[in-house]
Amino acid sequence: MQSHKKIKSICMLSTHGYxxxxxxxxxxxxxxxxxxxxxLARALSDFGIKVDIYTRxxxxxxxxxxxxxxxxDARVIRIPAGDWKFIPKEFIYDVLPELSENMIDFIRKxxxxxxxxxxxxxxxxxxxxxxxxxxxxxxxxxxxxxxxxKKQRIGGNQEEMDRIFxxxxxxxxxxxxxxxxxxxxxxxxxxxxxxxxxxxxHLPRADxxxxxxxxxxxxxxxKGEEEKKTRISLPDKYIFVVSRISNVKGHDLLLPAFARVxxxxxxxxxxxxxxxxxxxxxxREVLSKIKRFLGKNQIDEKVHLVGGIxxxxxxxxxxxxxxxxxxxxxxxxxMTALEAMACQVPAVISKxxxxxxxxTSGQDCLLVNPLDTEEYAETICxxxxxxRLADKLARKGYxxxxxxxxxxxxxxxxxxxxxxxxET
Numbered sequence: 269m270q271s272h273k274k275i276k277s278i279c280m281l282s283t284h285g286y287x288x289x290x291x292x293x294x295x296x297x298x299x300x301x302x303x304x305x306x307x308l309a310r311a312l313s314d315f316g317i318k319v320d321i322y323t324r325x326x327x328x329x330x331x332x333x334x335x336x337x338x339x340x341d342a343r344v345i346r347i348p349a350g351d352w353k354f355i356p357k358e359f360i361y362d363v364l365p366e367l368s369e370n371m372i373d374f375i376r377k378x379x380x381x382x383x384x385x386x387x388x389x390x391x392x393x394x395x396x397x398x399x400x401x402x403x404x405x406x407x408x409x410x411x412x413x414x415x416x417x418k419k420q421r422i423g424g425n426q427e428e429m430d431r432i433f434x435x436x437x438x439x440x441x442x443x444x445x446x447x448x449x450x451x452x453x454x455x456x457x458x459x460x461x462x463x464x465x466x467x468x469x470h471l472p473r474a475d476x477x478x479x480x481x482x483x484x485x486x487x488x489x490x491k492g493e494e495e496k497k498t499r500i501s502l503p504d505k506y507i508f509v510v511s512r513i514s515n516v517k518g519h520d521l522l523l524p525a526f527a528r529v530x531x532x533x534x535x536x537x538x539x540x541x542x543x544x545x546x547x548x549x550x551x552r553e554v555l556s557k558i559k560r561f562l563g564k565n566q567i568d569e570k571v572h573l574v575g576g577i578x579x580x581x582x583x584x585x586x587x588x589x590x591x592x593x594x595x596x597x598x599x600x601x602x603m604t605a606l607e608a609m610a611c612q613v614p615a616v617i618s619k620x621x622x623x624x625x626x627x628t629s630g631q632d633c634l635l636v637n638p639l640d641t642e643e644y645a646e647t648i649c650x651x652x653x654x655x656r657l658a659d660k661l662a663r664k665g666y667x668x669x670x671x672x673x674x675x676x677x678x679x680x681x682x683x684x685x686x687x688x689x690x691e692t
Contacts, residue, residue, distance in 0.1 A: 294576025456622030
């Protein structure tokens with residue numbers, strides 16, 4: 269691809285979680301956003317643009333400068349701030365001023381030049397404003413998730429939720445970023461509506477650009493190609509779910525529906541992937557609730573908690589599944605649904621996931637209200653009963669992903685987005 273003349277080098281920021289060139293997905297705060305930034309950086313480098321991704325350096329065993337494998341024009345650069353220990357994203361704010369200062373100092377000492385700075389998520393947005401201002405360069409932002417929307421969806425005791433998620437601080441900072449950056453992208457139209465509804469802001473300098481999928485990795489098997497072995501033995505017939513183990517991901521909404529599905533399809537299993545090596549308090553609580561439900565309903569042998577799955581090992585889990593379910597009660601987008609569809613697997617997607625507005629229920633997926641157990645169970649059963657319907661959704665979903673959501677298509681949209689704002 270040909271480089272655009274006006275953009276030679278981009279600085280991206282994704283400052284929380286375990287951000288590595290080959291990410292260990294499922295670790296705390298390490299999920300779809302990490303993949304998004306890595307894939308976008310790779311795709312932009314195909315346009316001849318150099319991309320550096322800055323993150324917080326808290327593990328001395330990691331190198332400070334770490335190129336992406338097979339992609340010399342994209343690097344992860346780690347900047348120290350605070351103690352040498354992991355900090356959850358909800359409480360990273362205290363070290364961000366130091367992170368900004370150290371990043372500015374690093375860029376100056378290395379004589380690096382960037383045409384623009386782009387922060388991903390609220391913590392990186394805070395640092396982006398500081399660093400872009402220091403170098404008199406434009407600042408861009410992608411929220412990926414909205415504090416006020418998450419707060420609305422989770423509900424519960426407000427004081428307790430604020431203690432766990434630090435909503436008050438996060439929402440105030442998001443408001444400041446929205447008002448200050450030169451341009452921003454939203455990953456769903458619903459996100460744009462929620463910013464207007466919950467933050468009372470109209471975003472005149474915003475573009476809708478959805479996340480993408482690596483269609484070279486997530487794909488159906490070719491004719492004669494053998495399936496890769498998985499590290500666990502999978503059931504003959506199973507439904508697949510993969511996500512962080514978190515209350516917002518809706519495992520507790522899926523399980524009662526799955527129990528009803530077993531009444532009609534006693535041979536079906538449920539495989540649940542995801543989870544950190546060292547689970548935090550919330551994850552331990554969610555896992556405990558799942559296990560209590562399984563024991564109480566005597567379906568332990570039908571539900572398999574397989575833990576975290578490395579991202580490059582996910583395709584065979586998708587491909588061998590009867591169907592994929594995204595069960596979230598809150599999901600800003602829903603990358604795993606796109607990956608399943610790219611593997612030509614029929615998908616049942618929560619109507620509370622941002623991805624749903626880019627799809628057509630009954631054509632390339634089935635949308636479901638996960639709060640309605642009866643509807644949920646019947647939707648799953650309809651695909652298990654009707655192979656023709658399942659095959660139709662799988663084929664249409666595959667075509668939708670290739671046309672609209674390949675990273676090559678998404679990177680082109682970003683180049684156009686940047687240039688439009690850089691020209692004004």
